[in-house]
Amino acid sequence: MITIGIADDHQLFLKSLGLMLASFGNYKVVVEALNGKDLQEKIKQKNVVPDIMLIDVNMPQMNGYETAKWLTANYPAIKLVALSMNDSDHIIIDMIKAGCCAYLLKDTHPNELEKALNEIDTKGYYNGDASNINYRRLMKAEQERDILNINEKEKQFLKYACSDMTYKQVAAEMKMSERTIDGYREALFQKLKVQSRVGLCLEAIRKNLVTL
Amino acid sequence: MITIGIADDHQLFLKSLGLMLASFGNYKVVVEALNGKDLQEKIKQKNVVPDIMLIDVNMPQMNGYETAKWLTANYPAIKLVALSMNDSDHIIIDMIKAGCCAYLLKDTHPNELEKALNEIDTKGYYNGDASNINYRRLMKAEQERDILNINEKEKQFLKYACSDMTYKQVAAEMKMSERTIDGYREALFQKLKVQSRVGLCLEAIRKNLVTL
DNA sequence: TTATAAAAGGGTATTTTTCCCGTTTTTTTG
DNA sequence: CAAAAAAACGGGAAAAATACCCTTTTATAA
Secondary structure (H helix, E strand, O other): OOOEEOOOOOOOHHHHHHHHHHHOOOOEEEEOOOOOOHHHHHHHHHHHOOOOOEEEEOOOOHHHHHHHHHHHHHHHEEEEEEOOOOOHHHHHHHHHHHHHEEEEEEEOOOOHHHHHHHHHHOOOOOOOOOOOOOHHHHHHHHHHHHOOOOOHHHHHHHHHOOOOOOOHHHHHOOOOOOHHHHHHHHHHHHHHHHOOOHHHHHHHHOOOOOOO | OEEEEEOOOHHHHHHHHHHHHHHHOOEEEEEEEOOOOHHHHHHHHOOOOOOEEEEEEEOOOOOOOHHHHHHHHHHOHHHHHEEEOOOOOOOHHHHHOOOOOEEEEEEOHHHHHHHOOOOOHOOOOOOOOOOOOOOOHHHHHHHHHHHHOOOOHHHHHHHHHHOOHHHHHHHHHHHHHHHHHHHHHHHHHHOOOOOOOOHHHHHHHHHHOOOO
């Protein structure tokens, strides 16, 4: 019996996916969470460590990327599978970088899901049909971001900047001085060739540096 | 012989679609443009008025919605057909409102395209398979926007607000006083429940009130 | 280990944004 | 048409964003 964990903010999907996994026979859902924060609490509290963790990319509070990074850092034995509706280039790379060994679209056929899970359990990884995920474009997008040379802190700041918060609130949230994030802002303005926070956010969204 | 115009920013698609239409036999492409502005110039310059105009929704410079509105106002005789990759609810409504008599997805089968064009030419309209376009969801999305009650001026302002410009520049662009657009801003802040321009832009993008 | 670079933080002036107070003009409606 | 409502516009103050100046801390390489 292979134990599974699921993190997805859509209750309906979360539960129905659980039923489907159960119907496969040799899978058992041991932890369900609505977002990363929720998952952290439940794993710590219930002290369960599933064999495979299915992680939705888009979740409130703590998204799939952050969740995957945290799991990789704290529970490296868990095999992570990213679940997503869209196959936006950069997200796939991010999730793989964050430690996921597979990337599945939510419209994947149940048979393929079962096949994927079996392969992940035995081989440790799974490659969806290569035609679906265009690796050439993937690499190009990644390269573009490397050229922009945006580091982790800046990327994190970018996420907060793309919100209704003031910089003061962002600074508090990031537990840093206003001057410091001021520096991130200036650096990003240059890198993305913009002169206002609005321009920054729009460019960030266009370049898929942030998920809306 | 039915004359056709095509506006699409993807050169490859533009040209190959032209070939396909020619292969249908009784269609002739008389004007090709890469965006709305381009089309305006070409129509004025060459003085050609096609029977049917195929308009891509997403184009730079001047998008499909604006193009359709302009054509409806200036060349009401042309039958407009919206072409799009995505079938995002609000866009369909917008294009229909802008005067399009049909909405076709770019992955439509050539046979269906031909059938659609023939119907449009004879009946003046064409309804794609109803199952593809979920009218219930369409109406719900439209209703949501009606509830928000965003008028044309505000919508136009929103487009300019979602840019790297300052309000002063926006006011100049809209040929209005800064105070006036200040009023639009305040109204939109309330309607979209935000407290900053960044929040406004993000909500506008989320609700598909602006095209990025 | 020290020299050097990079990151973080501080202060402040300027510009932009946001919000408040109004008046005038236009549109709608009875 | 006149009254009422809505839109356009104006001044100015407070807050936020932006652009500089700078020092301190941390990381990194010679």
